[in-house]
């Protein structure tokens with residue numbers, strides 16, 4: 317297997333586009349912490365407020381709660397620009413309206429790098445991706461394709477088949493764990509038997525492996541989609 321390339325460093329603003337609260341934290345928060353520590357600007361755009369995401373909680377209560385958890389989570393990795401677009405959780409669809417919102421967010425934020433979600437059908441054999449994620453990733457790709465020049469320099473997706481990686485430190489990893497753990501109510505209901513701190517640490521461990529194809533360094537991987 318070819319070694320992973322170093323993620324580009326010659327940029328200033330990244331726009332992270334995801335479907336739900338907690339999506340940035342499940343994959344890329346350690347990299348975000350590194351970048352904001354270097355003085356880069358990172359903005360989060362979320363299609364939904366995750367209002368269907370907590371079992372037994374009404375959407376009208378859940379949406380605002382999860383927005384609050386997401387803002388606290390973003391703050392842990394140096395992100396204070398977080399926007400929620402109000403598309404329906406669990407019914408995200410690659411519509412013209414969603415593509416138009418993606419394009420509007422990119423045009424307004426003027427990122428050098430757009431970071432989206434994995435849009436493939438399976439993370440690994442037997443581990444299917446969520447439909448919301450697949451629809452959302454497809455919408456981002458299509459919207460990016462249709463942007464007028466000059467487009468952002470790169471579109472990457474976080475996910476299981478990286479082409480590039482960002483080395484992260486112990487401090488980045490600690491911040492990523494703290495960031496994911498801010499989704500307190502979400503994680504508490506998701507897995508009542510496992511302490512939130514352990515859930516967060518286990519997940520960040522999985523997404524910041526020491527990669528043999530990246531000099532053995534702990535890192536976050538991204539797949540280059542377009543440049």
Ligand SMILES: [Zn+2]
Pocket residue numbers: 335336338339446449
């Ligand atoms: Zn999600």
